[in-house]
Amino acid sequence: MARDHGFHPIRVKRVIQETADTRTYVLDTAFDYEAGQFMTFKVCGTLRSYSMSSSPTTDTEVMTTVKRVPGGLVSNWMHDHLSPGDLVEATLPAGVFCLRENGAPLVAFCGGSGVTPVLSLVKTALATTDRRVRLLTADRDADAVIFGPVLDGLAERYPGRFELRRHLDTDGGFLTEPQIREFAGNAPGTDFYVCGPDPFMDLVERVLLDGGTDPSQILIERFGLPAAEPAEQPAEAEGTITIVLGGKKHTVPQHSGETLLQSARRAGLSPPFSCEAGNCATCIAQVTEGAARMQINNALEDDEIADGWVLTCQGEPTTPDITVVYED
Numbered sequence: 490m491a492r493d494h495g496f497h498p499i500r501v502k503r504v505i506q507e508t509a510d511t512r513t514y515v516l517d518t519a520f521d522y523e524a525g526q527f528m529t530f531k532v533c534g535t536l537r538s539y540s541m542s543s544s545p546t547t548d549t550e551v552m553t554t555v556k557r558v559p560g561g562l563v564s565n566w567m568h569d570h571l572s573p574g575d576l577v578e579a580t581l582p583a584g585v586f587c588l589r590e591n592g593a594p595l596v597a598f599c600g601g602s603g604v605t606p607v608l609s610l611v612k613t614a615l616a617t618t619d620r621r622v623r624l625l626t627a628d629r630d631a632d633a634v635i636f637g638p639v640l641d642g643l644a645e646r647y648p649g650r651f652e653l654r655r656h657l658d659t660d661g662g663f664l665t666e667p668q669i670r671e672f673a674g675n676a677p678g679t680d681f682y683v684c685g686p687d688p689f690m691d692l693v694e695r696v697l698l699d700g701g702t703d704p705s706q707i708l709i710e711r712f713g714l715p716a717a718e719p720a721e722q723p724a725e726a727e728g729t730i731t732i733v734l735g736g737k738k739h740t741v742p743q744h745s746g747e748t749l750l751q752s753a754r755r756a757g758l759s760p761p762f763s764c765e766a767g768n769c770a771t772c773i774a775q776v777t778e779g780a781a782r783m784q785i786n787n788a789l790e791d792d793e794i795a796d797g798w799v800l801t802c803q804g805e806p807t808t809p810d811i812t813v814v815y816e817d
């Protein structure tokens with residue numbers, strides 16, 4: 490049996506309007522979680538992950554913060570329909586965008602709603618360690634800044650240990666490479682945390698790598714975009730994948746380089762998935778015949794892998810025929 494990756498009903502206790510397009514949902518749950526983790530919510534049959542903005546050590550309540558995405562299905566539904574007293578379904582917290590126990594200085598770069606897990610990390614690191622913490626937030630304009638007063642409060646409370654720098658695009662455009670380089674500094678062994686829009690994260694990552702930062706010191710949480718529909722059918726099938734989904738067995742062709750999830754979706758099935766980055770474990774299934782290799786695994790423990798569990802968004806078959814069974 491895999492760890493509990495299933496969905497649980499959780500009641501919304503309160504809703505806090507943070508900015509015009511961002512709300513925090515205070516959840517009535519006592520789930521254990523680590524700073525930087527997220528839960529995957531099932532809303533109108535669609536799965537989306539949202540990080541905790543609360544800290545497991547300094548906040549008594551569990552909170553997740555959701556920004557409206559123009560045209561987005563779930564974020565808009567939550568803003569328009571989710572009220573105190575309502576129930577939502579969510580997985581247990583998961584994810585590896587977490588603090589390391591190394592005492593190293595921590596430098597974080599976040600853009601827009603990327604501040605959500607970063608706030609949890611910053612609050613926790615300040616309260617539970619003596620690490621030096623520096624945070625650069627980037628936002629379109631002053632009205633878009635999320636958690637401004639909370640971060641200002643932390644800067645006042647931890648002078649000398651917490652440095653906060655704000656970047657607003659309205660003051661002269663996007664963050665530049667020299668600004669990133671300068672803020673990153675050169676303290677040896679620094680852990681860098683990055684979360685925000687993809688181009689923002691790509692830029693910060695490139696500047697850090699060009700500056701000689703070891704990739705293992707850069708932790709990135711990718712919020713991602715919805716998965717594109719699978720591309721057109723490749724020429725030749727190279728084996729078969731038997732998929733047991735909702736108690737029904739389907740046999741679909743296997744094509745080289747395709748993940749189990751892609752093969753299933755190409756065949757018209759609708760298996761569960763969310764992040765498609767090997768983080769959230771929403772897409773897990775158990776291999777009962779044959780074998781698969783995961784490109785990225787940030788969610789499953791060794792004993793789960795030994796029991797045949799696989800992240801289907803990352804698993805490519807290594808045997809011509811394979812059977813995978815999704816949990817009911």
Ligand SMILES: Cc1cc2nc3c(=O)[nH]c(=O)nc-3n(C[C@H](O)[C@H](O)[C@H](O)COP(=O)(O)OP(=O)(O)OC[C@H]3O[C@@H](n4cnc5c(N)ncnc54)[C@H](O)[C@@H]3O)c2cc1C
Nearest residue numbers: 537538539540555556560561562563564602605712715764
């Ligand atoms: C680990 C993780 C943690 C996250 N944490 C947070 C968090 O704390 N806070 C937060 O606000 N978000 C977070 N996210 C992002 C969140 O999960 C959603 O991706 C986000 O809210 C958008 O979902 P949506 O359903 O509203 O939009 P979607 O319906 O997914 O649409 C998103 C955008 O894509 C466009 N789009 C939709 N379909 C297509 C298509 N076929 N082709 C082209 N464009 C399309 C839409 O118009 C819209 O602009 C996190 C994501 C991950 C993976």
